[in-house]
């Protein structure tokens with residue numbers, strides 16, 4: 001599998017989310033935001049795959065940065081109501097969880113640098129790292145439904 005193909009696989013895994021009907025309040029807010037993040041990332045993968053509109057990835061990365069900054073506040077103590085997929089580790093290891101959000105932010109910042117440089121292979125490689133930062137947080141802090 002090429003690097004880009006594997007990045008797209010990671011994104012598809014991130015995006016294959018089940019319905020979250022019944023969610024309310026902050027749980028709904030963050031699930032909706034994560035769903036939007038999934039759609040945005042899928043759209044970015046499509047642009048990279050099609051080698052089109054690459055400069056717009058910089059604004060996409062900005063949206064990811066803004067989301068990263070909001071992540072910790074979306075998970076206040078006592079917000080593990082169904083149908084959340086939030087894992088208990090978010091509250092037992094808040095520093096690690098916050099660090100995972102910062103890691104994603106850094107990957108998005110690095111993507112902006114690659115977009116600025118305008119070199120498609122570099123953009124694709126950095127996008128792969130960004131997608132891995134999603135997966136890495138999910139592995140530690142999200143209960144992914146089977």
Ligand code: HEC
Nearest residue numbers: 014017031034035037038041084085086100101104134137
């Ligand atoms: C700092 C940790 C963290 C990072 C980074 C992260 N996520 Fe998530 N994500 C979560 C958690 C926790 C949930 C479950 C939230 C809930 O159900 O309350 C989630 C849920 C999701 C969902 C399911 C939403 C739904 O429909 O219920 C999608 C899709 C998703 N994330 C995509 C992404 C993508 C794409 C990225 C990277 C661009 C990303 N996430 C980065 C922690 C993270």
